[in-house]
Amino acid sequence: MSTRSAALIGTGLIGASMGLALRTAGWTVSGWDPDPAALATAVAGGALDSAASSAEHAIEGAELVVLAGPPRAVIQTLADLETEALVIDVAGVKEPICRAGAHLAHFVGTHPMAGREQSGPGAASGSLFRGASWVIVDDTVAAEDVVAVEELVTSFGANPVRMTAAEHDLAVAIVSHLPQVLAATLLGEAERHDEALPLASGSFRDLTRVALSDPVMWTELLGENRGAVVSELRSFSARLDSIADDVEAEISVEAFLSRSRDLRRTLAPPVMAVRVILEDQPGELAAVGRALAESSVDVRDLQLRHGPQGGGGVLTLSVRPGEAEALRAALTTEGFTLAE
Structure with missing residues (x-):
C-alpha cells in the first residue's frame, strides 16, 4: 500500500500541529513556510518529513494540500493555485476564502476550533485537535470531498461539524472573535487603574488568557470578518448599556445572572x-x-x-x-x- 502524501503550506501553530497529526495518521508530509526559521523549527519538531524550497515544490504530486497560513496569504495562494488534489484551509474566517477557492475542483474550507495562546511551530502538538469541533464548509462542495475531509479530521480525534461559510463566520464572531476583543478591552480597562492588576486572580486570568495570542494574526482575522464582528460588537455594547441601566436603577440582575449560569452549565468543560x-x-x-x-x-x-x-x-x-x-x-x- 503506497503512502499518502500531503503538502503543508504554513508551519505556524496550527500548520505544524496539522503536520504532526498527519504524520501520526500515516501521511508523508512536505511543507513550506515563507519564514525559514519557522520551517526549520517544524522540521526539527517532527511536523514534516521534508522541507520544500517553495509552495509549488511542496504541492507537486501531493494528494492533499493544507493551506495553514493567515487568511490573506491563503486567499493569495488560492488565486494562483491549479491542482486536482484535495485542498483544504484551516483559517478562522470562511466566506472570502471559499470564494477564492471556488475555481478548484476539490476545495473544502475548514476551521479547527482549537488553538492556544502561544504561537509558532514550537508550540505545536499532535494532540491539539483531540475532542475539538472542526468546521467543514459544505455549501457548493462535492459530497465526496466533504466526506473525505470528515474522515481526515476524525482520524485526528476531532469532531467534524458541517456549516455554511456564512453560518461559520457569524458563529465565530460570537464565540471566538468577540472574546478576543473583550479580553484585550478588559486588560486595557485594568491598566487604567494602578490598584487593579495586582489583584487579578483566577477568573481574570481565565477571561483574558486569549489576549496572549498573536496580535498580527488577530488583526487580520477581525478585518476579514469585519461585517459579523462589528455587528456583534455593537449588539454586545447595547447589552452592556442595558445592564448598566438596570444596575444604576437598582433593578435586580439576578435573573440575568441565573440564566447565564444555566447556559454555562450546558457547555462541556473546556478543560x-x-x-x-x-x-x-x-x-x-x-x-x-x-x-x-x-x-x-x-x-x-x-x-x-x-x-x-x-x-x-x-x-x-x-x-x-x-x-x-x-x-x-x-x-x-x-x-x-x-x-x-
Whole structure:
C-alpha cells in the first residue's frame, strides 16, 4: 500500500500541529513556510518529513494540500493555485476564502476550533485537535470531498461539524472573535487603574488568557470578518448599556445572572483540572514532567499554589476533558497523591 502524501503550506501553530497529526495518521508530509526559521523549527519538531524550497515544490504530486497560513496569504495562494488534489484551509474566517477557492475542483474550507495562546511551530502538538469541533464548509462542495475531509479530521480525534461559510463566520464572531476583543478591552480597562492588576486572580486570568495570542494574526482575522464582528460588537455594547441601566436603577440582575449560569452549565468543560500535591523536596517537578511526557496530554494551563510556609503545595494542571484520566494515571504511577 503506497503512502499518502500531503503538502503543508504554513508551519505556524496550527500548520505544524496539522503536520504532526498527519504524520501520526500515516501521511508523508512536505511543507513550506515563507519564514525559514519557522520551517526549520517544524522540521526539527517532527511536523514534516521534508522541507520544500517553495509552495509549488511542496504541492507537486501531493494528494492533499493544507493551506495553514493567515487568511490573506491563503486567499493569495488560492488565486494562483491549479491542482486536482484535495485542498483544504484551516483559517478562522470562511466566506472570502471559499470564494477564492471556488475555481478548484476539490476545495473544502475548514476551521479547527482549537488553538492556544502561544504561537509558532514550537508550540505545536499532535494532540491539539483531540475532542475539538472542526468546521467543514459544505455549501457548493462535492459530497465526496466533504466526506473525505470528515474522515481526515476524525482520524485526528476531532469532531467534524458541517456549516455554511456564512453560518461559520457569524458563529465565530460570537464565540471566538468577540472574546478576543473583550479580553484585550478588559486588560486595557485594568491598566487604567494602578490598584487593579495586582489583584487579578483566577477568573481574570481565565477571561483574558486569549489576549496572549498573536496580535498580527488577530488583526487580520477581525478585518476579514469585519461585517459579523462589528455587528456583534455593537449588539454586545447595547447589552452592556442595558445592564448598566438596570444596575444604576437598582433593578435586580439576578435573573440575568441565573440564566447565564444555566447556559454555562450546558457547555462541556473546556478543560479538566487535575490537582496534584507536591512535597517540599527535590525532583517533584521533574516527576511531573515525566508524567506529562508519558500521558502525552496537551496542557492548557497550570497554576501552583504554595504551601503556608512556601514549600510544596498544590499544582493544578488543566488539560482537555478526554485526557484527564491518562494524566491522573501517569501521576499516580510516579507516586503522587492527587487532590480532590
